[in-house]
Every structure is written in structure tokens, then in C-alpha cells.
Amino acid sequence: MRKKLAMSLGIAGLLMAAAPMWAHHAFAAEFDAQRPVKLRGTVVKVEFINPHSWIHMDVKEADGKVTRWMVEGGSPNALFRRGVTKDALPQGTEISVDGYQAKDGSNRANGRDITFADGKKLFVGGSNPDEQPNAK
Amino acid sequence: MSGRFIALAAVLLAGTLAAQKYTPPRTPDGQPDLQGVWTNVTITPLERPANLVGKQFFTPAEARQYEKDTVVRNNADRRDGGAQADLNRAYNDAWYDRGTKVVETLRTSLVIDPPDGRIPRKDQGAPAVPAGFGRPPEGPEDRSLPERCILWPTAGPPMMPSFYNNNYQIVQAPGYVTILVEMIHDARIIPIDSRPHVDSKIRAWLGDSRGHWEGNTLVVETTNFNDKTRFQRSSQNMKLVERFTRTAPDTVMYEFTVDDPSTFTKPWTAQIPMKKTDGPIIEYACNEGNYAMEGMLAGARADEKKAAGR
Numbered sequence: 497m498r499k500k501l502a503m504s505l506g507i508a509g510l511l512m513a514a515a516p517m518w519a520h521h522a523f524a525a526e527f528d529a530q531r532p533v534k535l536r537g538t539v540v541k542v543e544f545i546n547p548h549s550w551i552h553m554d555v556k557e558a559d560g561k562v563t564r565w566m567v568e569g570g571s572p573n574a575l576f577r578r579g580v581t582k583d584a585l586p587q588g589t590e591i592s593v594d595g596y597q598a599k600d601g602s603n604r605a606n607g608r609d610i611t612f613a614d615g616k617k618l619f620v621g622g623s624n625p626d627e628q629p630n631a632k
Numbered sequence: 633m634s635g636r637f638i639a640l641a642a643v644l645l646a647g648t649l650a651a652q653k654y655t656p657p658r659t660p661d662g663q664p665d666l667q668g669v670w671t672n673v674t675i676t677p678l679e680r681p682a683n684l685v686g687k688q689f690f691t692p693a694e695a696r697q698y699e700k701d702t703v704v705r706n707n708a709d710r711r712d713g714g715a716q717a718d719l720n721r722a723y724n725d726a727w728y729d730r731g732t733k734v735v736e737t738l739r740t741s742l743v744i745d746p747p748d749g750r751i752p753r754k755d756q757g758a759p760a761v762p763a764g765f766g767r768p769p770e771g772p773e774d775r776s777l778p779e780r781c782i783l784w785p786t787a788g789p790p791m792m793p794s795f796y797n798n799n800y801q802i803v804q805a806p807g808y809v810t811i812l813v814e815m816i817h818d819a820r821i822i823p824i825d826s827r828p829h830v831d832s833k834i835r836a837w838l839g840d841s842r843g844h845w846e847g848n849t850l851v852v853e854t855t856n857f858n859d860k861t862r863f864q865r866s867s868q869n870m871k872l873v874e875r876f877t878r879t880a881p882d883t884v885m886y887e888f889t890v891d892d893p894s895t896f897t898k899p900w901t902a903q904i905p906m907k908k909t910d911g912p913i914i915e916y917a918c919n920e921g922n923y924a925m926e927g928m929l930a931g932a933r934a935d936e937k938k939a940a941g942r
Contacts, residue, residue, distance in 0.1 A: 521779040523722045525769075526927040529715040545921030547781065549727075568924065570727025573814065573914040574796045577729070596719050599931035607723050609711070617709075619726035 520547040520571065523596075527606050531597040535565055535605065536613075539589040542582045544572035551607060553591065567593050567607040580619055591618065656848055656878035661806045663824075664848040666876055666884055669911035672791060672904045673731035673798040675702045680741035680749030688747065690738045703732050729796040735905055742792070744887075745901040751864060752897040768932040772925055778816075779925065781918030783837055783861065787815040789854050789872055790863070790888035792904065800906065801913045802876075802884075809843055809850060817916040822852055829855050835868060837861055850876040866892040882908040 537555035549569040554562050575581075585591075590613040595605035610618040657665040675698075680687075690698060704710075708725040711718055735742070741749030769775050777783040786792040791800060791813065799814040811820045822841040830840050832855075840856035852874045859868040870892040879885045884906040891899040 521775075521924045521928060523719050524716065525775075526924055526931050527719055528931075529719045532715065543921060546916045547918045547922060548924055550921070550923060566923075568927075569723050571796055571916070572727075573916060574727060574729035576914050577910070578726075580726075596715070598927060598934075600927075600934040602930070604927060606719065608718065608721070609709070610724060617724065617726070619724060 523606055526568075526598060527596040527604075528599045529596055531599075533593075533595055533597045533605050535567070535593040535595070537565070537591070539585050539587055539591060540564065541587070542585045544575070544582055546571050546573070551585065551591075551593075551610070553593070563603060565593075565603045565605060567595065567605055567610070569607045569610070575619060584619065654879055659804050663804055663845065664850070664878060665804070666802045666809070666850060666878055667804050669799060669801045669909055669913060670884055670906035671798050671909040672793045672800070672886065672906045673729065674733060674735050674742075674793050674904065675699065675706070675731050676734045676739060676742055678742045678792060678902065679751055680743070684740045685748070687740055688749070690734060690740055692738065695734050695738050699733055706730055727796070729798065731793065731798070735903075737903070737905070739903070742902040742904055743900060744903045745889075746898070751900055753865075754895060754897055755865075768936060769929060770932075771929070775925065775928060777860065779922075779928070781816065781922060784816045785863070787813050787818065789820065789838060789841065789852075790874055790890070790902070791886070792902070797914075797916060799909060799913055801911065809852075812913050814913045814916055816918060824850075829853075832856065835859070839870075839872065848877060852876070864890065864895075866890065866895045869894065879905075 535553065535555045537553040539551060540554055541552040543550040543552070549572045551567040551569060553565050553567060555565050556562050592611050592613065592615075593605060593607055594609040594611075595607055598604040612618060659665050659667070706728075708721040708723065708728060710721070734740075739749075743749045743751060746752055767774070772780055778785065784794065786794040791811075794815060797815040801812040803810045803812070807824055809822045809824055811822070812818075813820070818838060820838060820841060822843045824843045824845070826844070827842065829842060834840070835856055835858035837858055837860070839854040839861070841852050841854040843850055843852040845851070854872040854874070855870075857863070857866075857868050857870055861868070861870075863870060863872075870890060872888060872890055874886065874888045877885045877887075885903065886906050887901060887903045889899050889901040890896065
């Protein structure tokens with residue numbers, strides 16, 4: 497009985513995984529799913545602002561040219577509540593960004609997956625089924 | 633057999649929780665004290681999912697399984713499903729705060745009436761395309777209300793959980809209760825006296841709220857919504873009644889009833905426990921950094937160019 501329910505929940509989960517999620521705005525309106533980018537560079541400036549945060553970074557191209565990129569994240573409020581501030585990303589920090597470039601071809605991308613140079617996740621402490629960080 | 637017994641125990645426990653006699657503290661002027669910072673974060677869905685038809689409550693074991701599955705499903709760090717799904721997940725999971733638990737009553741939906749946990753819509757069809765979607769936006773006014781930082785569909789009234797910023801501060805003063813909502817950062821100032829609603833010609837995004845006490849319960853009636861608020865696709869004639877009851881030091885039980893005969897076949901009610909959480913409410917100055925609006929409009933122009941070039 498329990499097994500059956502667990503199974504049906506699992507199937508529902510698979511079906512629902514295909515449904516798009518709703519961020520503050522439609523990311524598909526701003527970025528192009530056909531233009532995946534991988535950026536590696538150093539942090540220039542971090543804007544922890546609403547509705548979305550922006551990380552400005554310098555990316556060194558193969559020919560040595562440096563290009564400035566803006567990378568979009570989420571609302572900083574949840575991070576503040578977990579004690580994460582701009583100090584987590586001082587100027588000069590080396591980061592890697594896996595994302596999608598802006599539709600208009602400008603040097604903007606969503607920070608789909610941001611990691612430190614050593615591969616560690618930038619901000620740890622997302623959803624953990626064993627704790628509810630927000631509730632007392 | 634044991635599963636059924638646990639389910640029955642859960643129902644009884646939930647009933648006991650609701651009925652328990654808790655005397656809330658009082659404000660200096662004698663109102664039941666609802667003050668503090670509260671969160672309504674939960675992964676319990678508003679409406680009962682199709683695969684849980686007939687099941688009002690989880691057993692504790694089922695709840696843990698549902699939590700586990702939902703957290704995995706919601707996790708934005710997953711990269712499967714193709715580029716479009718990947719892009720729609722937007723950014724790393726750490727930015728989100730969707731919660732990881734179902735409500736403590738173990739109900740399978742936030743809607744408690746009708747008992748099937750479904751909103752009794754007159755039109756059961758697909759939701760209408762929100763304004764701004766389905767055609768290229770020419771300016772900000774063609775994008776949706778949340779994207780324009782005007783209204784968030786769950787920020788209320790009535791207040792429901794979303795994927796982050798599910799925090800509320802209640803402040804009481806003689807004659808007034810104020811609710812500061814983190815998402816979109818509106819403060820709703822509710823007069824607690826017998827004054828009538830403003831004239832029906834006056835319409836507001838958040839409607840016009842009036843409160844009164846019924847025992848230890850704050851009852852707030854809101855009318856005078858405008859024709860763009862459209863909570864759950866309702867009309868501007870929607871009447872909303874919210875009930876706030878402090879049922880424990882760390883809990884305000886929040887219930888709301890929506891009545892709009894032109895949209896729903898009958899009134900419906902949802903229940904969401906609000907749990908005490910750490911403050912402060914963090915400012916959500918949405919227009920300050922809404923670079924994405926420029927990005928979306930630039931995206932629309934780029935789409936047009938691409939289409940014209942073909």
C-alpha cells in the first residue's frame with residue numbers, strides 16, 4: 497500500500513519535472529536556450545539587489561582579450577537569511593559560470609550553475625530535506 | 633492496516649491541534665497578540681494533486697516520502713530535461729527557499745474546503761495566458777504584473793507560499809493591524825473598527841481590508857479589488873475573508889475563504905500554518921535592480937530581427 501503510493505508519487509514527480517518553473521521573470525524571454533556559455537573569470541563587482549542579483553566578471557578569452565560579463569542570479573533575500581553576504585564573493589575571486597547568453601547577443605548570461613574554481617558550489621545551503629532553515 | 637491506523641491517528645491529531653485551547657498573549661491594549669515575523673513556507677500544494685484523489689491526509693511516512701520526492705523534483709541544481717527546461721530553472725538552488733516540509737497538519741492540499749482539495753472553478757479549462765505573454769512585448773506594460781514589480785500572485789491578500797521570500801511581519805497598534813509582506817514589500821494597513829469599506833467605485837490592487845476580532849481570531853474582510861488583481865483568475869468582485877488565530881507560541885493558523893460567484897461555483901477555503909521565524913523582513917526593492925526588464929525587451933527585439941531575417 498505504502499509502496500504503491502510512493503511509486504505513484506514518484507511517477508507524478510517525473511511528469512511534473514517537465515513543467516517549467518516560474519522564477520521572478522521568464523528567463524526564456526531574456527536568455528537563449530540555444531546559446532549555452534561556459535565562462536571562467538574573476539569577480540569584478542557583485543550587486544545583491546532585487547528582484548535579481550547580478551555578478552559582474554572579467555573573462556579572459558583564448559587570445560588574451562578580457563571581456564566583461566554580467567551574470568544573473570536570484571533574489572538575495574534567501575541568502576541574507578542564511579548569512580551569505582557579498583563577502584562570499586570578494587573582487588578577484590575566480591569563478592566558473594555555466595549558463596545561457598542573452599538573446600540579443602550582449603555579454604549577459606544567467607548564472608545557471610555557478611561554482612568556485614575548485615568546482616565547489618558557490619552558495620551551499622539550498623533545499624535539504626532534513627532541515628528547514630527558515631523555520632525556528 | 634497499520635497504514636490506515638496511522639492515517640486515522642493523523643486526522644485525530646490534526647483535529648486536536650486545531651481545537652486545543654491556547655490562550656494567546658495580549659497586546660498592551662488588550663488585543664490577542666499576533667505580532668512577530670512569520671513564514672508560511674511549505675511544499676504542500678494549494679490544490680490536491682490528481683494522484684492523491686480521495687486522500688485528505690498523509691501518514692507521517694507518506695509525508696516524508698512526498699517531501700523527499702518533491703525536494704528532488706524542485707531542486708534547481710538538476711540539469712536534466714534539455715536546454716529549455718534547464719534555462720527555465722534559472723539559477724542555482726541556493727537562491728530559492730521553497731521549503732522542504734509539508735504543513736504540520738499533514739493535509740495533502742492547502743485547500744481544505746471543498747473537501748476534495750480542489751478550487752471549484754466554473755471554467756475548468758487551461759488558465760488564460762497572463763498579460764504580456766503570447767505576443768512580443770513592446771514595452772514594460774506588455775510584461776506580466778510580477779515582472780513589473782507591481783503584484784505577486786501569492787503575496788496577497790490572500791497570502792500563500794511561493795519559492796522564496798515567504799516572510800511576513802505583523803505589527804499591532806490600537807485600532808490597526810499592519811502586515812508587512814516581504815515579497816514585493818507591500819504593507820497592508822487594516823483598520824480594526826466598524827468603519828465600512830470605501831465606495832465601490834474605488835478599486836485597489838490589494839483591495840480594501842477591514843478587520844474585527846471574533847474571540848481570539850482576527851477576521852479580515854477584503855473587497856474593492858481592481859480588475860487586474862485577478863487572484864486565481866477571480867473578478868474584481870471577489871470577496872476575501874481571512875482568519876488569523878494564534879494557536880501556539882510559534883504558530884498563527886491562517887485561513888482564507890474566497891467568494892466570487894462569477895468565477896467559482898461556491899466559496900472555497902484554504903488553511904496555512906504560519907510559523908514563527910527569525911526577522912527582520914528583508915527589503916525587496918524590486919524596481920531597483922530590475923535589469924531583467926530591459927533584458928526581456930531586448931530579447932523581444934532580437935527575436936523580431938531573427939524572424940525578419942528569415
